[in-house]
Amino acid sequence: MxxxxxxxxxxxxxxxxxxxxxxxxxxxxxxxxxxxxxxxxxxxxxxxxxxxxxxxxxxxxxxxxxxxxxxxxxxxxxxxxxVGAVFQDFRLFPHLNVLQNITLAAVQVQKKSTTEAQEAAEKLLTSLQLLEQKDKYPFQLSGGQKQRVAIARALILKPxxxxxxxxxxxxxxxxxxxxxxxxxxxxxxxxxxxxxxxxxxxxxxxxxxxxxxxxx
Structure with a gap:
């Protein structure tokens, strides 16, 4: 080693x-x-x-x-x-749907194209069994679903x-x-x-x- x-x-x-x-x-x-x-x-x-x-x-x-x-x-x-983070209160933006919450920092901070960010987000959502929720808003999700969205939002930045x-x-x-x-x-x-x-x-x-x- x-x-x-x-x-x-x-x-x-x-x-x-x-x-x-x-x-x-x-x-x-x-x-x-x-x-x-x-x-x-x-x-x-x-x-x-x-x-x-x-x-x-x-x-x-x-x-x-x-x-x-x-x-x-x-x-x-x-x-x-x-270093990525998943906070206790999840900190999802209530006015953005699941896909938008996940891709926001990838597009605005890491300067990925919207298409590239959405493709990466959908792969993460599939792995987290959330793809069917991609167009929903945080208030429509359970606590466990919100947490997995917060995890996907952190993972897309590849910390x-x-x-x-x-x-x-x-x-x-x-x-x-x-x-x-x-x-x-x-x-x-x-x-x-x-x-x-x-x-x-x-x-x-x-x-x-x-x-x-x-x-x-």
């Missing part, structure tokens, strides 16, 4: 974050190996989602460094969309890492294990994934690595 293949896909070194005088976490170090699923767990209020938001460039950090495949990167620079914030929080037990199956399918296809979750049972099922935040 060569050195490049041994590089973690995503690495955080000495990440610290405060809000005013309130220290959220200090000197966090973690590394996600290629094609692994890493779950960030810990008590409520310990800063799991805040840590995820720093990885996504939605919060700045007080100190620390981020690396993708061994190269330093700035999460605040969103121009390359190297190096796909992150999820509490992916099972709004789902029943059956849907939760369907999500677990989906993450395992993505892993088998080569995707590196990071999951923030309070669900220890879910984390144990899906994870190659578990990182417990708290007590720094």
């Amino acid at each position: 060569n050195k490049a293949s041994q590089q973690p896909t995503l690495e955080l070194r000495r990440i610290s974050k405060s809000f005013g005088k309130n220290l959220i976490f200090k000197n966090v170090n973690l590394a996600i190996q290629p094609q692994a699923i890493l779950s960030i767990v810990g008590p409520s209020g310990v800063g799991k989602t805040t840590l995820l938001r720093t990885i996504l460039g939605l919060e700045d950090v007080d100190q620390g460094e981020f690396f993708l495949r061994g190269a330093a990167f700035n999460p605040l620079d969103h121009s390359q969309n190297q 190096q890492v796909l992150c999820y914030d509490e992916p099972t929080s709004a789902l029943d037990a059956a849907s939760k294990w369907q999500v677990a199956d989906l993450l395992e399918q993505f892993q088998a296809s080569g995707m590196t994934q990071l999951v923030v979750t309070h669900d220890a049972e879910f984390a144990k099922r899906i994870s190659n690595q578990i990182f417990t935040l708290g007590g720094q």
Whole structure:
């Protein structure tokens, strides 16, 4: 195995974050190996989602460094969309249908043609068993369907890492294990994934690595 293949896909070194005088976490170090699923767990209020938001460039950090495949990167620079996200509230645009939600960033940010983006979106929708929903609007979808649309919207940008914030929080037990199956399918296809979750049972099922935040 060569050195490049041994590089973690995503690495955080000495990440610290405060809000005013309130220290959220200090000197966090973690590394996600290629094609692994890493779950960030810990008590409520310990800063799991805040840590995820720093990885996504939605919060700045007080100190620390981020690396993708061994190269330093700035999460605040969103121009390359190297880290994708599926948020707890899905964040779909209510005035756009499923196909439009998925293709919007591919066309506007990555400058793909509408035709190219729609073809890629339809392939993703087919794989996620959502093709029949492509002309529907978010209010017409179930929670599980909204989540899969949000996943397709992230996947179309071909991120190096796909992150999820509490992916099972709004789902029943059956849907939760369907999500677990989906993450395992993505892993088998080569995707590196990071999951923030309070669900220890879910984390144990899906994870190659578990990182417990708290007590720094």
